[in-house]
Amino acid sequence: xxxxxxxxxxxxxxxxxxxxxxxxxxxxxxxxxxxxxxxxxxxxxxxxxxxxxxxxxxxxxxxxxxxxxxxxxxxxxxxxxxxxxxxxxxxxxxxxxxxxxxxxxxxxxxxxxxxx
Amino acid sequence: xxxxxxxxxxxxxxxxxxxxxxxxxxxxxxxxxxxxxxxxxxxxxxxxxxxxxxxxxxxxxxxxxxxxxxxxxxxxxxxxxxxxxxxxxxxxxxxxxxxxxxxxxxxxxxxxxxxxxxxxxxxxxxxxxxxxxxxxxxxxxxxxxxxxxxxxxxxxxxxxxxxxxxxxxxxxxxxxxxxxxxxxxxxxxxxxxxxxxxxx
Numbered sequence: 001x002x003x004x005x006x007x008x009x010x011x012x013x014x015x016x017x018x019x020x021x022x023x024x025x026x027x028x029x030x031x032x033x034x035x036x037x038x039x040x041x042x043x044x045x046x047x048x049x050x051x052x053x054x055x056x057x058x059x060x061x062x063x064x065x066x067x068x069x070x071x072x073x074x075x076x077x078x079x080x081x082x083x084x085x086x087x088x089x090x091x092x093x094x095x096x097x098x099x100x101x102x103x104x105x106x107x108x109x110x111x112x113x114x115x116x
Numbered sequence: 117x118x119x120x121x122x123x124x125x126x127x128x129x130x131x132x133x134x135x136x137x138x139x140x141x142x143x144x145x146x147x148x149x150x151x152x153x154x155x156x157x158x159x160x161x162x163x164x165x166x167x168x169x170x171x172x173x174x175x176x177x178x179x180x181x182x183x184x185x186x187x188x189x190x191x192x193x194x195x196x197x198x199x200x201x202x203x204x205x206x207x208x209x210x211x212x213x214x215x216x217x218x219x220x221x222x223x224x225x226x227x228x229x230x231x232x233x234x235x236x237x238x239x240x241x242x243x244x245x246x247x248x249x250x251x252x253x254x255x256x257x258x259x260x261x262x263x264x265x266x267x268x269x270x271x272x273x274x275x276x277x278x279x280x281x282x283x284x285x286x287x288x289x290x291x292x293x294x295x296x297x298x299x300x301x302x303x304x305x306x307x308x309x310x311x312x313x314x315x316x
Contacts, residue, residue, distance in 0.1 A: 077273035083248035098172035
C-alpha cells in the first residue's frame with residue numbers, strides 16, 4: 001500500500017523538475033548499458049513507470065502522459081511532431097533527448113491540469 | 117571541493133563565538149563521522165564512468181524557459197489557477213470519446229497524405245507537423261466537448277535498426293482514452309498517437 005502523498009499547493013507545470021526527474025530515471029536504469037534486444041523492453045517499461053511514479057510524487061493535481069522511443073544507434077532518419085489542444089496557462093510538456101554510445105532515447109512528458 | 121567547504125564552516129563558527137577577553141575556545145562541536153574520503157570520491161568516479169558515454173539535452177519545453185517570460189507566467193498562472201470555475205453540475209462528458217471512429221478517421225488521413233510519398237528528410241520534417249495539425253483538427257471536428265487532445269506523430273526510416281516505443285499515463289480511466297494508427301511502407305513507418313483527456 002503506497003503512502004498518501006500530500007497535496008502540493010503550487011500550480012503550474014515546472015518543466016525543470018520534470019526534466020530532472022526524467023534524467024535521473026534514465027541515468028539510473030541505463031547508465032553505461034549497451035543496447036540489448038532482450039532487456040530493452042524491460043528497461044523502457046521500468047524507466048517510464050519510474051518517472052511516472054516520481055512525477056506523481058510531486059503532489060500536483062495533474063494528469064501525466066509519458067512517451068518514450070528508444071532506437072538503436074545507426075544511420076537512420078527519425079522525425080517526430082506533436083500537436084496539442086489544451087489550456088496553455090496550466091498545461092505543459094517537456095521533451096528530453098538522451099543518447100549513449102549504442103542507443104538514442106526520446107522522452108516526452110505531457111502534463112494536463114485537473115481543475116479541482 | 118565539498119570537503120574544503122565543510123572544513124571551513126566549523127572554524128568560522130568558533131571564531132564568531134570569541135568575545136573579549138577570549139576564553140579558551142570551546143571544543144569544536146562533534147559532528148557525526150564523515151564518510152571516508154575514499155568512499156565519496158569513488159561514488160562520483162563510478163557515476164562518471166557509467167555516464168561517460170552518454171549525453172543528454174532537453175529538446176523542447178513548454179512553458180518557455182526564458183527568464184523574463186517565465187517570471188510573468190508563474191504569477192499570472194497561479195493567479196489564474198486560483199480562479200474557481202462555476203459549478204456545472206456535470207459529472208461526465210456529454211459525448212464519451214469513441215476510440216474506434218477516431219481510429220478510422222486517423223487511419224484515413226495517414227493513408228491519404230502518405231500515398232506514394234518516399235522518405236525524404238526535408239519533406240518529412242514539415243510533413244510531420246502538418247499531419248499532426250491535420251489530425252488535431254479532424255479530431256476536434258468530432259465534437260467531443262471538454263476534451264483536451266494530444267497528437268503525436270512519428271516517422272521512422274527503415275534501415276534495419278530496432279525501435280521500441282512505450283507510453284504510460286495517469287488519467288481518469290472512465291473517460292480518457294487513446295488511439296494508435298500505423299502506416300507502413302517500404303522505406304519508412306509512420307505512427308500516430310492520439311490521446312484524449314476529459315477536462316474536469
